[in-house]
Amino acid sequence: MSGKLTVVGLGPGSAELTTPAVSRALAEATDLVGYVTYLDRVPPSPVGQRRHASDNRVEVERAREALALAAAGKSVVVVSSGDPGVFAMASALFEAVEAGEPSWRALDIRIEPGVTAMLAAAAHVGAPLGGDFCTISLSDNLKAWSTIERRLEAAAQGDFVIALYNPASVARPDQLGRAFALLQRWKSPDTLVVFVKAAGTPNAETRIARLGDADAAGADMRTLVLIGSSQTRAIERSGAAPWIYTPRSERDIA
CATH class of the missing domain: 3.30.950.10 (Tetrapyrrole methylase, C-terminal domain)
Known part of the structure; x- marks a missing residue:
């Protein structure tokens, strides 16, 4: 299982408040997963990333999709606003890990913090x-x-x-x-x-x-x-x- 999954926080809105670590994770990803409004804040990549957009209030389903992509060998970034650990996608992701496929627990999962509102x-x-x-x-x-x-x-x-x-x-x-x-x-x-x-x-x-x-x-x-x-x-x-x-x-x- 060579894929990896990173959950990032873009910050509250201004591009200047997105951390360099988050920008680097976004640039290296093969697949971006997130609420469509947040994905629209991420500039297009020249390397042909795939974007998997979804509506609000489907956080756990979004997390399962990201985990399945990572399990298939993709380098996945789940995009949140603000900080991903504050009322956001990091917790939803671990809810999905705990209740999901046992193999997901072996994935390389990382959280990159952001500036919360x-x-x-x-x-x-x-x-x-x-x-x-x-x-x-x-x-x-x-x-x-x-x-x-x-x-x-x-x-x-x-x-x-x-x-x-x-x-x-x-x-x-x-x-x-x-x-x-x-x-x-x-x-x-x-x-x-x-x-x-x-x-x-x-x-x-x-x-x-x-x-x-x-x-x-x-x-x-x-x-x-x-x-x-x-x-x-x-x-x-x-x-x-x-x-x-x-x-x-x-x-x-x-």
């Missing part, structure tokens, strides 16, 4: 992830909403900065507002909230609010929402948006 969003506004933080997806496609609520409550009680992925979609227009309402039981209404749409791209849009009056309208699947801890603060600037950061120490800053 949380990091790109934070960089647009300063350093809101400077203290302890956690990430939660608001999508209930693969877990119950009650599980999401329990995790939001635990993160709020622990006073983490919270990065919310998948905050809203056409099918889930109300969940971000419900999350804000739940968090207000444990966090001050003055808690800083940052919305970044299309993080890591030239078209990024940033909005800063306070939790008590944060408006969930306008957030979509391309929006990353950062909810501060009790320590997160704003540095006001004349004629420009404030810098948002969370101190490394929980000691008050004079």
Whole structure:
């Protein structure tokens, strides 16, 4: 079994945020497998790569296809956005390995990390992830909403900065507002909230609010929402948006 399989993260959008290791893996692949929108971000190769595009929400099926190609001797790259290990294809691939052909466990499988949207969003506004933080997806496609609520409550009680992925979609227009309402039981209404749409791209849009009056309208699947801890603060600037950061120490800053 001479094939190999690499799962890569393209980063959040800008080509400059795709790592050299990911670019090298893409250039060396015989076959690219991925969601069609992400494959479209990969420049055509002069060596005649085959592209195996599929729709969203078929992650495990996509992983099985990639594993079968690698088992047949191909050099396969599975393409994700952001980082492949954060709510993305790396986990789906290992789900398929665990439940699939025993021979797949002998394949040469590698994960190449990428810049996840949380990091790109934070960089647009300063350093809101400077203290302890956690990430939660608001999508209930693969877990119950009650599980999401329990995790939001635990993160709020622990006073983490919270990065919310998948905050809203056409099918889930109300969940971000419900999350804000739940968090207000444990966090001050003055808690800083940052919305970044299309993080890591030239078209990024940033909005800063306070939790008590944060408006969930306008957030979509391309929006990353950062909810501060009790320590997160704003540095006001004349004629420009404030810098948002969370101190490394929980000691008050004079």
